[in-house]
Each structure stands twice: as structure tokens, then as C-alpha cells.
Amino acid sequence: xxxxxxxxxxxxxxTADLVIFTIRTPDLLPGxxxxxxxxxxxxxxxxxxxxxxxxxxxxxxxVRQGESLGDAAVRELHxxxxxxxxxxxxxxxxxxxxPGRDPRGPIATCAFLAIAPDLADAEAGTDAASAAWVxxxxxxxxxxxxxxxxxxxxxxxxxxxAKLRFTTIATSFCGPxxxxxxxxxxxxxxxxxxxxxxxxxxxxxxxxxxxxxxGENEKTSGRPAALYRAGDAVMLDRxxxxxxxx
Amino acid sequence: xxxxxxxxxxxxxxTADLVIFTIRTPDLLPGxxxxxxxxxxxxxxxxxxxxxxxxxxxxxxxVRQGESLGDAAVRELHxxxxxxxxxxxxxxxxxxxxPGRDPRGPIATCAFLAIAPDLADAEAGTDAASAAWVxxxxxxxxxxxxxxxxxxxxxxxxxxxAKLRFTTIATSFCGPxxxxxxxxxxxxxxxxxxxxxxxxxxxxxxxxxxxxxxGENEKTSGRPAALYRAGDAVMLDRxxxxxxxx
DNA sequence: ACAAAAGTGTTTCCGTTACACCCATGC
DNA sequence: GCATGGGTGTAACGGAAACACTTTTGT
Numbered sequence: 001x002x003x004x005x006x007x008x009x010x011x012x013x014x015t016a017d018l019v020i021f022t023i024r025t026p027d028l029l030p031g032x033x034x035x036x037x038x039x040x041x042x043x044x045x046x047x048x049x050x051x052x053x054x055x056x057x058x059x060x061x062x063v064r065q066g067e068s069l070g071d072a073a074v075r076e077l078h079x080x081x082x083x084x085x086x087x088x089x090x091x092x093x094x095x096x097x098x099p100g101r102d103p104r105g106p107i108a109t110c111a112f113l114a115i116a117p118d119l120a121d122a123e124a125g126t127d128a129a130s131a132a133w134v135x136x137x138x139x140x141x142x143x144x145x146x147x148x149x150x151x152x153x154x155x156x157x158x159x160x161x162a163k164l165r166f167t168t169i170a171t172s173f174c175g176p177x178x179x180x181x182x183x184x185x186x187x188x189x190x191x192x193x194x195x196x197x198x199x200x201x202x203x204x205x206x207x208x209x210x211x212x213x214x215g216e217n218e219k220t221s222g223r224p225a226a227l228y229r230a231g232d233a234v235m236l237d238r239x240x241x242x243x244x245x246x
Numbered sequence: 247x248x249x250x251x252x253x254x255x256x257x258x259x260x261t262a263d264l265v266i267f268t269i270r271t272p273d274l275l276p277g278x279x280x281x282x283x284x285x286x287x288x289x290x291x292x293x294x295x296x297x298x299x300x301x302x303x304x305x306x307x308x309v310r311q312g313e314s315l316g317d318a319a320v321r322e323l324h325x326x327x328x329x330x331x332x333x334x335x336x337x338x339x340x341x342x343x344x345p346g347r348d349p350r351g352p353i354a355t356c357a358f359l360a361i362a363p364d365l366a367d368a369e370a371g372t373d374a375a376s377a378a379w380v381x382x383x384x385x386x387x388x389x390x391x392x393x394x395x396x397x398x399x400x401x402x403x404x405x406x407x408a409k410l411r412f413t414t415i416a417t418s419f420c421g422p423x424x425x426x427x428x429x430x431x432x433x434x435x436x437x438x439x440x441x442x443x444x445x446x447x448x449x450x451x452x453x454x455x456x457x458x459x460x461g462e463n464e465k466t467s468g469r470p471a472a473l474y475r476a477g478d479a480v481m482l483d484r485x486x487x488x489x490x491x492x
Numbered sequence: 493a494c495a496a497a498a499g500t501g502t503t504t505c506c507g508t509t510a511c512a513c514c515c516a517t518g519c
Numbered sequence: 520g521c522a523t524g525g526g527t528g529t530a531a532c533g534g535a536a537a538c539a540c541t542t543t544t545g546t
Binding site for chain 2: 534535536537538542543544545546
């Protein structure tokens, strides 16, 4: 019996792209009005090579021999931001493989979500002419990104917003020590809402494992705020819900 | 200036694997005690080709020329179960790319979660010697699967359980018409808990867009149950939480 | 009439909300 | 003392849990 011709199996290259969120004052961009307000930003690079040379894009790159997608993401994160692997959790968002998404041929990319505290300014990476912290709002408002990266940012934002509800990732936006007010501002910034200070304080303080008091205080122009660190819990006992549904 | 040697970029093949859950009485397996109870099952095939010939594995296959991962998943779903593309939602779980996960070489797989109503028995697919609905419990208890498929099943189960909380996918386990008791049994089966009938009834009936009454009734040995169909809502207004945390 | 299963009523409980108020520090 | 911001008290509200009870059918 003659075996039917085996269907051709596409050969692919794989890239890992990073959606790195932080809360900070954005870098000045051409055409952007200067701002001092802290807001949700994403690390973007301008591409140094074709295709899309000169366009804004997510940091990322090809998976190398012997690497997994996650290995490549950790490596790229370090190259782009100096953040050591394992210092903050990387989570897969989705893998994008639509035919034609990359003009070079069949290249699938796995997007990773990372959430970082306010870092020192990112340095330009190996294949990036420059890097900048750009307000996520700009991307949602139509800032052109290379490839399907705008879609990836939207998907990653939706994931990050959803995870704020049920997990403790909000602490990843803060440094090793933070006040409850700072933690509340994470929610307010990412969700774009106002939360009641007193009630938020009780809720997160009562949720065992979310935050742990350090005993230290932060001096301000009023009563000093107690400093906390992230606890062991990953999931919240009870979800944090914004009064206005997202 | 001499350009440093470009790091070698691995060449990959991509597969799409399907984790298809349903609630039914399992197929009889060698070594399994006969059972008539409905429980959470997954569609597994026995591999007809090396590697892992004869072992249980998830249905799936290589992505072909011009296909995306999602296209391949839809095609495989149809080949394995006869379910038409788009008839039920497919969702990416995660992409697995650890070096060595496939002895044939660098092959990454994207796992898709599908939730199906109780179907007629699955027919053996193209490259599968046989297919069976196997209790998920068996996989959790250590049933050997090919590749890293046991890990994939655990990840997909966690995703399905989480999505029951906040989305309307529970209706995907039911047919086009179902009673509220059947819907409740979906939650009870997937979560492994008991829910209060009266309270569940009110909750899902009050959640606008979750289920819609059809006016028809199902005759039983007691008072007839009203039949419902799935509504337009995708997200639940208020999450359904099991009394005992998962 | 009785059994069986669906669905409703009702009370209790508990977390959230809204907001008044108190506390700790700098100037 | 007074301004500033952190943190606590408290009463009203609302959804969920527990479970008694009513309704609708088959036999």
C-alpha cells in the first residue's frame, strides 16, 4: 500500500518577547507632552535592524540552541534591564503564530509578562538603538508598534489587570519595602480607578500572607507610614474588586 | 570591524496539543475498575508512531504550512472528535519548549484547552491506534503519558477550574439545552465539591446573561426542570466561589 | 395519596462601603 | 498649635449560606 504523502510540516523560528510593566514617570518621547505624573509604562525599544527598523517594538529575541522560551525570556530581560533571572516572575501571556505576522517568514513569538518596580533608566540593548519607558496609554491610543506587538501589549495588560484582582503580583510593582498607600496606588494606576484608603488598608492588612509589616517606618510630611514587604501568599484569600467593574 | 558571530538560532517544529475535557462515564480501560459514575474525563489517544508508540498521549499534531497554532488546534479537534471549528471555544494554556521534551529534537507544543459536552464516543484519529475518554483523576494519580503531557493536563485543569469561577464556560460542558441541576453538577464534578442546590439556582438565574430560560421543560421522576440555554455573557457579574477554597 | 425532584422564602451571618474620627509626626 | 497624611471605629448595606418549606409532576 502506498502511503499518502505526509503533509509538509512548517519549520519555525521562535522568539520570546517581553511586556515589562512598571509604574513611573515616562521617558520623554518625540511628540509627547512633558509629564511628571507616575503612570503605567512599558519598556519599548526602537528596532536597530530590518524589518521595522526604527519602529517601536517589544524587547525580545530569538530562542537559542539549548534554550527554552522561558530561558530566552529571562536572558532578554537581563540584557534589556539588568534584572537578574528569577528576581521577578515571568509569566507566559500567549504565543502568536499567525501566518505573515513576521515578513521574514514563519516566526512564532511567545509573549511574557513581567512586572517590575521603578528601575533606573533602561540601557539600550544589543540590537536596540534605544529603549524608553512609554506610557501604556500611548499604545492603547494607537502608537504604532512593529509586528503584532500592539495586540500583544493589549493582551498582556488585560492579563495583568485580571491578575491584580486575585493574586499578589501588585507587590511586584513596589520595591522591597513599601507602604500600603504605595500598594494602593498600584491598583489605582493599573486599573485607572480610585480606591477608598481606609478600607483598602484593612483589606490588604487582614489578608494573611499578602503583606508583612517590617517594623520600619517611612517619614513623610504627616504621620509616618508603616513599611511592609511582600508575603508568601500568591493567591489572595478574597479578590480585590474595583467598585466600578473593569 | 569584524562582526561577532551571530548566535545560532534554533530551528523548531511546532505542534498543537488538545486538552479536551468533558463530563461523562469513562471508557473502560485495561486495569480500570468498571464504573458508571459521571466524572471529569479527558480525551487521550494511544500513539501509533514512535516515539512513545503505544503510550497514552494528548491528541494533537504538527502545524502545517500556512497554519497558525490555533488553526492546527481547530483542525485536530475536528479530526479527533468530529467537532466543527468554532463550535466550542479553544483557549491557549501554555507553550512548552523545554530542551529534550521531545526526543525527536526541538519541537515546541502549544497546549489548547477545549471543553465539550458529552459527545458520542470518539473515533480513532489518523495517527492514533485508539482514543478513549479517561478520568482526569487517573492522570493526576500518575497514569503515564507521553512527553510532558501529564504536566500539560495538570496546567489545563488548573486553568479550567479557575475559569469556572469567573466565566461562563461551565455551559460548554452542557448540551444546547440544560437544567440548572446539570449546570450545578458541572461545578461539583470539576471542583470536586458539593454546592447548595437552592442557592446555586438563584445565583445563576439572577446573573443576567449567564443562562436564558427556553420555556421548555425536562420531564423527570419529580417536578419537571426548566430548560435553559447559554446566554451571551462571557464573564460572570459575581464570581462563583466554592465554600471550600480550591 | 405519596414520593421525588424543582424551586422559593426567610433568617442569619459576614464582608464591604462610606465616612467620621483619632493618631503621629514636622514645622 | 496646626497642618498633613496614616490609620481605626462604626453603622448601614448587600450578597451568600443554611435550611425549612412549597410546588409540580409521576405512580
